[in-house]
Amino acid sequence: MKKKSNSNITLKILAVFIAVLMWTYVMSEVNPRVSKELQSIDVELMNLNFAKESNLVLMEPKEPKVNVKLAGRRNDIIGIDKDDVKATVDLRGATEGINKFPIYLETSNKVEVVDYYPKEALVNFDAIVSKENKVTLRTLGKVKKGHSPGDGTVKPQSVYIKGPRTLVNTVSQVVAMVELTEVSEDIKTTVPLKIINDKGKEIIGLEKDPNVVEVNIPIYKVKSVPVEVNTKNEPFKGYKVTNISVEPETVDIRGYEEGIKNITKVETEELDIGYLSNDITKEVKLLPINNGEILNNGVVKVSVDVEKIIKRTFKYGVGDITITNQPGDLEIDKENSTQEISITIQGVESIVNNVEKDDITPYINLKDLEKGAHKVSLNVIGGSDFEVVSKSKEEIDIILKEVNSEEVITNNEDDNDNKSNDNSKEKEPISGNDEGLEKYENETKDNENQGESTDAEENTSDANKEENLDE
Numbered sequence: 001m002k003k004k005s006n007s008n009i010t011l012k013i014l015a016v017f018i019a020v021l022m023w024t025y026v027m028s029e030v031n032p033r034v035s036k037e038l039q040s041i042d043v044e045l046m047n048l049n050f051a052k053e054s055n056l057v058l059m060e061p062k063e064p065k066v067n068v069k070l071a072g073r074r075n076d077i078i079g080i081d082k083d084d085v086k087a088t089v090d091l092r093g094a095t096e097g098i099n100k101f102p103i104y105l106e107t108s109n110k111v112e113v114v115d116y117y118p119k120e121a122l123v124n125f126d127a128i129v130s131k132e133n134k135v136t137l138r139t140l141g142k143v144k145k146g147h148s149p150g151d152g153t154v155k156p157q158s159v160y161i162k163g164p165r166t167l168v169n170t171v172s173q174v175v176a177m178v179e180l181t182e183v184s185e186d187i188k189t190t191v192p193l194k195i196i197n198d199k200g201k202e203i204i205g206l207e208k209d210p211n212v213v214e215v216n217i218p219i220y221k222v223k224s225v226p227v228e229v230n231t232k233n234e235p236f237k238g239y240k241v242t243n244i245s246v247e248p249e250t251v252d253i254r255g256y257e258e259g260i261k262n263i264t265k266v267e268t269e270e271l272d273i274g275y276l277s278n279d280i281t282k283e284v285k286l287l288p289i290n291n292g293e294i295l296n297n298g299v300v301k302v303s304v305d306v307e308k309i310i311k312r313t314f315k316y317g318v319g320d321i322t323i324t325n326q327p328g329d330l331e332i333d334k335e336n337s338t339q340e341i342s343i344t345i346q347g348v349e350s351i352v353n354n355v356e357k358d359d360i361t362p363y364i365n366l367k368d369l370e371k372g373a374h375k376v377s378l379n380v381i382g383g384s385d386f387e388v389v390s391k392s393k394e395e396i397d398i399i400l401k402e403v404n405s406e407e408v409i410t411n412n413e414d415d416n417d418n419k420s421n422d423n424s425k426e427k428e429p430i431s432g433n434d435e436g437l438e439k440y441e442n443e444t445k446d447n448e449n450q451g452e453s454t455d456a457e458e459n460t461s462d463a464n465k466e467e468n469l470d471e
Contacts, residue, residue: 034073035070035071043065044087045091056126056127057164087104094123098122099125100120100121100123103119133171137153141180141181149220159209161174172196172200176192176213187215187216188215221260224252227265228267229302230268232270232271239307242348246302251300255291259290260292268286273304307349308348309348329403333400337397337398342391345386363381
């Protein structure tokens with residue numbers, strides 16, 4: 001009986017052992033243990049509101065990911081996907097800057113997490129800040145021809161920018177853009193603002209308070225006027241200013257039409273030319289104008305040319321002197337009259353050095369003079385760009401003598417030729433000798449009238465002679 005009982009126990013143990021072997025075979029061959037990797041599983045950011053309450057904003061990563069390796073029986077793991085794995089990060093305790101938070105994983109009880117990467121999430125938080133920025137006005141396009149935009153204004157002149165600190169710190173300008181193409185009247189409008197970084201690109205994601213500004217831009221009329229140079233004092237003794245030039249010769253001014261229509265020139269500040277003995281070129285400021293504005297930089301370049309004043313003396317004989325109103329029956333006794341006179345002129349070196357003797361005309365007037373010795377005034381006609389400063393004689397001594405009839409006729413013909421030559425030879429009076437010119441012109445007219453009268457008298461005389469001969 002006892003022997004039979006022991007035999008049953010042995011059989012039972014053997015049966016259990018065989019069953020274990022069969023289960024092990026089935027599990028390893030029919031439903032084996034396998035592993036599976038899931039890529040880029042979304043990580044949920046938990047308690048983000050705590051960061052917002054601390055005035056923080058998440059900068060990156062906006063959508064963190066994690067890679068997970070799972071293991072389990074093939075039948076259990078084959079149907080597992082990313083939605084069956086939950087990855088979370090608890091953001092409580094976040095501070096400004098980069099924070100490290102552990103990543104937690106949850107999955108089905110039938111599978112296990114073998115490994116995952118990364119184990120921690122690097123989360124960057126930025127503080128929310130507010131900064132005041134000045135509004136910059138920018139214009140696009142060109143106004144209508146003959147007009148110019150004035151300095152525009154914006155209201156308010158500054159706005160507050162709010163957002164993450166690192167983003168706010170990249171703000172370079174807050175810009176109000178206004179279109180000016182073909183505009184000819186004042187602009188008053190409201191425009192939205194753009195936030196620009198230091199690379200010239202618009203920044204998105206920042207708050208503006210306010211979002212729009214009011215813009216006013218005056219549109220002025222433009223016109224060109226000449227520049228007038230003002231000087232003071234005189235150059236060094238013995239020198240003269242020969243030319244003053246300015247560059248540019250004209251400048252543009254702008255303003256409302258009523259305000260600038262009577263402006264005909266723009267003047268410079270006084271340029272001191274005292275004691276100059278050499279040419280100079282200087283930049284001189286322009287004087288401001290009323291009811292308008294000068295468009296260039298308000299400075300012109302003024303050049304002053306200075307030359308030395310010199311004298312030259314020319315000598316003339318009595319034969320070189322022009323005679324006006326000479327009596328037809330008289331002539332100058334050249335041998336017994338004044339033989340030589342000297343005339344001195346003065347002017348700038350470049351002019352005086354080019355003056356010829358023939359450019360100066362000494363002349364005398366013999367009107368109403370009779371035969372015999374006379375003292376007559378010596379007059380001089382010169383050029384307009386130099387002056388006669390002295391004559392060796394104010395009066396010259398002449399002797400008028402009679403000429404025979406043939407000589408009178410010949411002399412009259414010569415006089416007519418000389419008159420024709422004198423009329424074709426134009427002379428300009430020197431500066432300061434206008435009276436001499438007028439006197440010369442009057443004397444010449446008198447001489448012409450006297451010549452006409454003499455011709456008439458000669459014709460009458462000839463007629464009387466013929467009547468006498470007939471008798």
